[in-house]
Amino acid sequence: xxxxxxxxxxxxxxxxxxxxxxxxxxxxxxxxxxxxxxxxxxxxxxxxxxxxxxxxxxxxxxxxxxxxxxxxxxxxxxxxxxxxxxxxxxxxxxxxxxxxxxxxxxxxxxxxxxxxxxxxxxxxxxxxxxxxxxxxxxxxxxxxxxxxxxxxxxxxxxxxxxxxxxx
Amino acid sequence: xxxxxxxxxxxxxxxxxxxxxxxxxxxxxxxxxxxxxxxxxxxxxxxxxxxxxxxxxxxxxxxxxxxxxxxxxxxxxxxxxxxxxxxxxxxxxxxxxxxxxxxxxxxxxxxxxxxxxxxxxxxxxxxxxxxxxxxxxxxxxxxxxxxxxxxxxxxxxxxxxxxxxxxxxxxxxxxxxxxxxxxxxxxxxxxxxxxxxxxxxxxxxxxxxxxxxxxxxxxxxxxxxxxxxxxxxxxxxxxxxxxxxxxxxxxxxxxxxxxxxxxxxxxxxxxxxxxxxxxxxxxxxxxxxxxxxxxxxxxxxxxxxxxxxxxxxxxxxxxxxxxxxxxxxxxxxxxxxxxxxxxxxxxxxxxxxxxxxxxxxxxxxxxxxxxxxxxxxxxxxxxxxxxxxxxxxxxxxxxxxxxxxxxxxxxxxxxxxxxxxxxxxxxxxxxxxxxxxxxxxxxxxxxxxxxxxxxxxxxxxxxxxxxxx
Numbered sequence: 001x002x003x004x005x006x007x008x009x010x011x012x013x014x015x016x017x018x019x020x021x022x023x024x025x026x027x028x029x030x031x032x033x034x035x036x037x038x039x040x041x042x043x044x045x046x047x048x049x050x051x052x053x054x055x056x057x058x059x060x061x062x063x064x065x066x067x068x069x070x071x072x073x074x075x076x077x078x079x080x081x082x083x084x085x086x087x088x089x090x091x092x093x094x095x096x097x098x099x100x101x102x103x104x105x106x107x108x109x110x111x112x113x114x115x116x117x118x119x120x121x122x123x124x125x126x127x128x129x130x131x132x133x134x135x136x137x138x139x140x141x142x143x144x145x146x147x148x149x150x151x152x153x154x155x156x157x158x159x160x161x162x163x164x165x166x167x
Numbered sequence: 168x169x170x171x172x173x174x175x176x177x178x179x180x181x182x183x184x185x186x187x188x189x190x191x192x193x194x195x196x197x198x199x200x201x202x203x204x205x206x207x208x209x210x211x212x213x214x215x216x217x218x219x220x221x222x223x224x225x226x227x228x229x230x231x232x233x234x235x236x237x238x239x240x241x242x243x244x245x246x247x248x249x250x251x252x253x254x255x256x257x258x259x260x261x262x263x264x265x266x267x268x269x270x271x272x273x274x275x276x277x278x279x280x281x282x283x284x285x286x287x288x289x290x291x292x293x294x295x296x297x298x299x300x301x302x303x304x305x306x307x308x309x310x311x312x313x314x315x316x317x318x319x320x321x322x323x324x325x326x327x328x329x330x331x332x333x334x335x336x337x338x339x340x341x342x343x344x345x346x347x348x349x350x351x352x353x354x355x356x357x358x359x360x361x362x363x364x365x366x367x368x369x370x371x372x373x374x375x376x377x378x379x380x381x382x383x384x385x386x387x388x389x390x391x392x393x394x395x396x397x398x399x400x401x402x403x404x405x406x407x408x409x410x411x412x413x414x415x416x417x418x419x420x421x422x423x424x425x426x427x428x429x430x431x432x433x434x435x436x437x438x439x440x441x442x443x444x445x446x447x448x449x450x451x452x453x454x455x456x457x458x459x460x461x462x463x464x465x466x467x468x469x470x471x472x473x474x475x476x477x478x479x480x481x482x483x484x485x486x487x488x489x490x491x492x493x494x495x496x497x498x499x500x501x502x503x504x505x506x507x508x509x510x511x512x513x514x515x516x517x518x519x520x521x522x523x524x525x526x527x528x529x530x531x532x533x534x535x536x537x538x539x540x541x542x543x544x545x546x547x548x549x550x551x552x553x554x555x556x557x558x559x560x561x562x563x564x565x566x567x568x569x570x571x572x573x574x575x576x577x578x579x580x581x582x583x584x585x586x587x588x589x590x591x592x593x594x595x596x597x598x599x600x601x602x603x604x605x606x607x608x609x610x611x612x613x614x615x616x617x618x619x620x621x622x623x624x625x626x627x628x629x630x631x632x633x634x635x636x
Contacts (some may be wrong), residue, residue: 010623011622011623011624012623013625013626031388032386032387033384033386034385034390035196035362035385035617036196036358036615036618037394037618038622041387042387042390045387047387047391049395050392050395050396051392052395052396052399056399071330074328075327075330077327078325078326078327080329080331089331092331092336093330095336095339095414096330096335098410099339099343099407099410100343102347102404102406103343103346103347105399105403106346106350106399106403106404107346109399110350110354110396112396113392113395113396114381116392117392119383119389120378121381121382121383121384122382123382125382125384128384130365130366132384133358133364133365133383134196134200134362134366135200159625
């Protein structure tokens with residue numbers, strides 16, 4: 001159950017202005033909805049660096065290690081002895097190590113994005129409105145009931161086309 | 168996330184640098200949603216195309232059933248030519264699959280603006296081309312039900328696959344490529360599926376789209392993580408796309424067969440793959456922009472930019488052909504010299520000249536700006552390049568095996584009707600998936616196009632080109 005207020009904006013600069021005002025006023029935590037990525041908006045929100053890269057690094061290292069390990073271990077386990085050639089040869093096994101690094105690294109990146117974004121999301125977000133994927137911007141301010149009026153005034157002043165209670 | 172360079176200063180010149188491509192005829196986000204969603208409507212042409220594709224696919228399926236029932240002898244192999252149409256067509260489709268990831272990942276990292284409106288269709292093409300390619304080694308082994316022996320899995324006989332074999336490298340490279348290409352395609356689609364979900368009136372379709380969009384809400388946190396994940400996927404896909412065709416080239420280069428044992432094979436194969444992949448993008452995108460009236464998204468500037476890539480890769484491939492002849496002469500190895508003479512002036516002259524004309528001569532027309540900006544010529548050229556690149560693989564596979572070290576082994580090769588049926592079937596299979604895709608999901612990245620389109624503002628924009636920069 002979401003509380004607080006949700007506002008629709010038609011213009012990008014209006015939503016950027018509202019974000020700045022909300023940060024100053026500290027009326028509550030807020031979420032910004034945008035139909036696409038705008039660096040201008042991203043800079044105004046200033047959310048910091050995504051942690052997805054940690055999943056990428058760990059996944060890539062695990063994948064590469066597994067690729068080398070499985071090829072070396074199986075070669076030692078069932079040796080194919082050909083002349084004086086190495087039983088476990090790291091040069092061709094680099095192909096396996098590389099492919100597994102890409103496979104596990106990329107999939108763990110996606111997994112990390114899912115975890116950090118909380119998707120797949122099966123609960124409907126009451127603050128979300130269909131126009132937010134179409135052409136409108138939105139802000140949901142999660143505030144206590146006694147601060148809702150202040151938040152509504154602030155959002156209207158910034159240029160919100162519509163402000164409602166998020167319930 | 169769309170790849171944009173600095174805004175264009177002054178009027179747009181026809182031969183504008185690729186990174187400066189803009190969409191002047193697209194005004195706002197609503198127009199983007201409406202026009203791209205309109206491509207999803209059914210039409211008679213779509214049903215006709217699907218019917219033809221399914222019919223072609225059934226030709227291939229019938230041939231496969233017959234071959235499984237009656238044996239691999241129907242494949243037209245003549246010892247020692249034991250690689251034929253199946254391996255040629257496998258390499259051809261893997262090559263087609265390269266342009267998608269090149270456009271979506273490599274051009275993304277290079278901030279090449281012309282990728283934005285063509286990358287979705289190229290990514291889908293990649294996934295379906297690799298799905299098609301993956302069938303051919305399975306068909307080629309004759310007993311497809313034993314394919315899983317190539318995959319390392321714990322078994323009671325304690326047997327493992329030989330990791331020094333190029334065939335096993337292929338399994339790892341192709342399966343990784345298919346997995347990552349599909350993931351890349353799907354991740355890019357999530358915000359666009361959310362757009363379709365929010366527009367959908369039919370409750371069943373809306374439910375399906377809700378599941379596929381994973382509850383995407385366009386929040387700032389979602390976009391931040393999405394952008395980072397997309398960047399890393401592009402960074403992984405870039406070396407991957409270069410490695411896959413290099414690994415495919417090792418299938419040949421690791422053998423001592425004349426014409427195959429060459430160190431230039433990996434870059435030669437990668438350049439050829441990009442060349443043929445871009446040609447297939449034209450084959451698909453040029454009719455598509457006409458039928459759905461998307462000329463203001465895939466503009467002449469986009470086609471011009473892709474034509475320059477094709478021209479460049481044609482020069483690389485052409486250089487590789489010439490270097491092969493030079494090395495054969497310079498090496499002083501008689502077997503190599505005899506093979507290359509036989510390839511161009513002997514038994515296989517006709518196939519070599521189809522390759523040289525289609526891949527080296529005709530693309531030189533792209534030095535002309537007028538032809539680079541002529542969609543009809545680009546479409547015709549794309550067909551020639553597709554044919555030329557299939558023949559390139561024919562020229563690599565067949566003349567080498569039919570003209571090896573021992574003259575008594577020299578032989579001829581002619582594809583059988585079963586081989587031809589598989590080629591027809593592969594095109595049917597590819598276009599069937601592609602047509603099903605374009606009917607259900609957006610052929611252009613709605614979210615990325617919105618990044619290019621100037622956002623609405625209360626006050627006049629200070630940047631002069633919208634909010635995305």
